[in-house]
Amino acid sequence: MIPIRSVPEVLARARDLSSPALEDALGRLSPELRPLAEYHFGLADESGRRVDGAVTGKGVRAALVVLSTEAAGAPAETGVPGAVGVELVHNFSLIHDDVIDCDRERRHRPTVWSLWGIGRAIIAGDALLALAQQILLETDSAVTTTGAAAARCLAEATGEMIAGQALDMAFESLPGIDVDRCLSMEAGKTGALLGCAASLGAILAGASAPVTSALKDFGVQLGLAFQAVDDLLGIWGDPSQTGKPIGNDIRQHKKTLPIAAALAAGDGYAGELAELLTHEDLADGEVARAATLVEKCGGRMLATDEAKGRLAAALDALGRVQIDERSRDELSDIARFVVAREF
Amino acid sequence: MIPIRSVPEVLARARDLSSPALEDALGRLSPELRPLAEYHFGLADESGRRVDGAVTGKGVRAALVVLSTEAAGAPAETGVPGAVGVELVHNFSLIHDDVIDCDRERRHRPTVWSLWGIGRAIIAGDALLALAQQILLETDSAVTTTGAAAARCLAEATGEMIAGQALDMAFESLPGIDVDRCLSMEAGKTGALLGCAASLGAILAGASAPVTSALKDFGVQLGLAFQAVDDLLGIWGDPSQTGKPIGNDIRQHKKTLPIAAALAAGDGYAGELAELLTHEDLADGEVARAATLVEKCGGRMLATDEAKGRLAAALDALGRVQIDERSRDELSDIARFVVAREF
Numbered sequence A, B: 001m002i003p004i005r006s007v008p009e010v011l012a013r014a015r016d017l018s019s020p021a022l023e024d025a026l027g028r029l030s031p032e033l034r035p036l037a038e039y040h041f042g043l044a045d046e047s048g049r050r051v052d053g054a055v056t057g058k059g060v061r062a063a064l065v066v067l068s069t070e071a072a073g074a075p076a077e078t079g080v081p082g083a084v085g086v087e088l089v090h091n092f093s094l095i096h097d098d099v100i101d102c103d104r105e106r107r108h109r110p111t112v113w114s115l116w117g118i119g120r121a122i123i124a125g126d127a128l129l130a131l132a133q134q135i136l137l138e139t140d141s142a143v144t145t146t147g148a149a150a151a152r153c154l155a156e157a158t159g160e161m162i163a164g165q166a167l168d169m170a171f172e173s174l175p176g177i178d179v180d181r182c183l184s185m186e187a188g189k190t191g192a193l194l195g196c197a198a199s200l201g202a203i204l205a206g207a208s209a210p211v212t213s214a215l216k217d218f219g220v221q222l223g224l225a226f227q228a229v230d231d232l233l234g235i236w237g238d239p240s241q242t243g244k245p246i247g248n249d250i251r252q253h254k255k256t257l258p259i260a261a262a263l264a265a266g267d268g269y270a271g272e273l274a275e276l277l278t279h280e281d282l283a284d285g286e287v288a289r290a291a292t293l294v295e296k297c298g299g300r301m302l303a304t305d306e307a308k309g310r311l312a313a314a315l316d317a318l319g320r321v322q323i324d325e326r327s328r329d330e331l332s333d334i335a336r337f338v339v340a341r342e343f
Helices: A007-027 A034-040 A060-071 A076-100 A110-114 A117-138 A145-173 A181-206 A209-236 A257-264 A268-276 A285-296 A297-320 A323-338 B007-026 B036-041 B059-071 B077-098 B112-116 B116-137 B145-172 B178-206 B209-236 B259-263 B269-275 B285-294 B298-320 B326-337
Strands: none
Touching: A007 A034, A007 A060, A007 A076, A007 A145, A007 A323, A034 A076, A034 A110, A034 A117, A060 A076, A060 A181, A060 A209, A060 A323, A076 A110, A076 A117, A076 A145, A076 A181, A076 B116, A110 A117, A110 A181, A117 A145, A117 B077, A117 B116, A117 B145, A145 A181, A145 B077, A145 B116, A145 B145, A181 A209, A181 A257, A209 A257, A209 A285, A209 A297, A209 A323, A257 A285, A257 B007, A268 A285, A285 A297, A285 B298, A297 A323, A323 B007, B007 B036, B007 B059, B007 B077, B007 B326, B036 B077, B036 B116, B059 B077, B059 B209, B059 B326, B077 B112, B077 B116, B077 B145, B112 B116, B116 B145, B178 B209, B178 B259, B209 B259, B209 B285, B209 B298, B209 B326, B259 B269, B259 B285, B259 B298, B269 B285, B285 B298, B298 B326
16 A cells, blocks of 8 residues: 655645646736735735735645545545535635735734735625635536536635625524534635535545535545634634734634633623623733633533544544545545644 | 517516526525615615515616527526526615715615615625625536536626726726727626626526627626717716716716817817816816816717727627527617717
C-alpha cells in the first residue's frame, strides 16, 4: 500500500493543483472586479501588484474536494473545478460577511469593503458566486453531466450556508437561543459547504450515491466539529493564536454554542450570565467572569463533547462505504487536524 | 393560423404561468429570509401579511422566456423554471442595487435594506441568486440535461450583468466616457439578462444552437434598445410616468448614453455641459440647461437612433431562423412595446 501523505503535504498538494485554475478563473472577471478578488485571495496588494506567497487560508475546503475525488478512484485533476468552485463560494461569503459585520480586517489585512467601499464589495462577492457556478457547468460535455450534478450540490450548499447566516443574524436580537437551534444554524453556516466540499470531488468523479452521501455526511459532521472548536476558541483561545482578544465572542455578544448552552442551563449562574450579557460594553473583568460562568453552567463541556462527538461521527461516516483506503486515511487525518486546535 | 395575442395578454399569461412556481420557490427560503423576498416581490407587506394584486414589474423577462419556449415548439410550461430563474436573478440584482445606490424607494415602496438593514438585504439577494441556479438544475433527470445548459446560460448572463454594473460604478468617478464603453456597459447591465431570458425557454426546450443563438441576439439587441429608451426617459421622461423628477439622471450625475455622447461631441456646448456637471448640487434651471445642452450636442438624437436601430436589429435576428410563426409575432410585439415608451 502507498504510504499516506502528511496533512501539510495533502494541503500543499491540493493548493498546488487548484491554484492555477483558481487564478485562471479570477482572470475571467471584468477589469473593474478582478483587482478586488485578487487582493482578497492574497494574490495582489491593494494597488494590483502581484504578491509572492499568497496570504490565504489553509485551503482545507480545496483539499477535501481533491481527496474526495481520489476517494472515488478518479485522478485528483478531475476534482479541480470543484475545488475552485468551493473556494469561490467560501470567499464570496467572506467578502459579504465582512460588509455585514463591518469588519475592517481579515487575516491582518484591510477587508475589501474597507478599501473599495460597500458597493464594490457587494458586487465583487456576487461575481464570485456567479463564477463558481459557471466553472462547474463548463466541465460538462455532451457525454458527461457530472458538472451539473456538482453545480447543483454547490448551489444547494450555498443556499443552506446563506440560511445559516440569516439565522445567525436573527440570533443577535434574541436574549437566548436553545442549543438545537444553535446547532442547526451552525450546520448551515459551516456544515453545508464542508459537506459539499467533501463530496464534490466524488460527484465530479461520477461516484455512486452511497459514496457521495457518506462523504457528504463526513463533511457536515466535520463542519460541526470545526465550528464547536471555533466557538471554544472564541472564548478561551490564546490571543497569540487566534489573533483576537481573549473572550472575543463574549465581548461581541455572539450566541455561540457554549454560550447558548450555558444560558439554557437555567440555574443561578445562568441568570448571572444573562444579566452580564445585557451590558453594552463589557469590562475585562466582566468578560473573564462571563467565561467562568459559561464553564460553570456546563457550556464549555457541552461544546467540547460536541467537537469530539462530531469528529467521531465524521470518521464513522468514512467507514461506512467502500472508498480508496489511502484517501480514507488522509481524509481522517485532515479531520483530526482541523479539530485538533488548542481548546 | 392561430391569431396572435395582444401584449397585455402575453404578459398576463406568462405571469399566470410562472407566479405559482415563483411563489413555491420563494417558499423554500429560510423563515428569516422568506419575508424579505416576498415583500420585495410585492407578495406581502413588511409585516408579512399577504397582499392581493402583487406590486411587481410588468414581467417582461418571464414573458420572453415563455415565448422563447413556444418559439422552439415546446409547451409554455417547459419554460416555467427558466422564467422563475430569470426573475430571481433580476430581483437579486435589484435588491443589491438598492443597497449600492442607497435608494430608499422602489416602485413607491420602501426598499428591502431601508426596512431590514444592509446586512439582511445583502443576504436576501444572495439567497435569490443561489436559488435561481438550484431551480434550473433541479429540472434535469437522468435523460435530460437542458436544465444544466439553462443554468450555464443564466450563470454567464449573471456574470456579464455584474460586470456591467461594476463598469457603471467605475464611470461615476470619470469626467467623461466614450460612447462605445457606455454601450458595452449597457450590453452587460441590461442586454445580458434579456438575451438570456429570450433564449432560456428555447434552451429548456432543447432547441438547436442556431435557434437559441438568434433568440439570444434578439434579446441582447432588445436590451440595448430598452436601455437607450430608459436613458432618454431619465432626462426627458414625464415625471408622472417615470415617478422620478425631470432630468433625474442629470441631477444624479449619471453617465448615460445621451450624456456620454454629448460630452464626447467636444464643441463649446459640450464644454459648457462638462462644466455644469462638475456642480455638486444642480439647481432646476441648471438641470434644464444641461438637458438642452445634451440635445444641442446630439446626445438625444444619438440615443433615439440607437433605440430605433437596436429594435430593428432585434426584429432582424428573429427573422433569421425557423421558429414558430405565432411566437415570432408575439416576440416582435413585445419588443415594440418595450421600446415604445414615450421619449
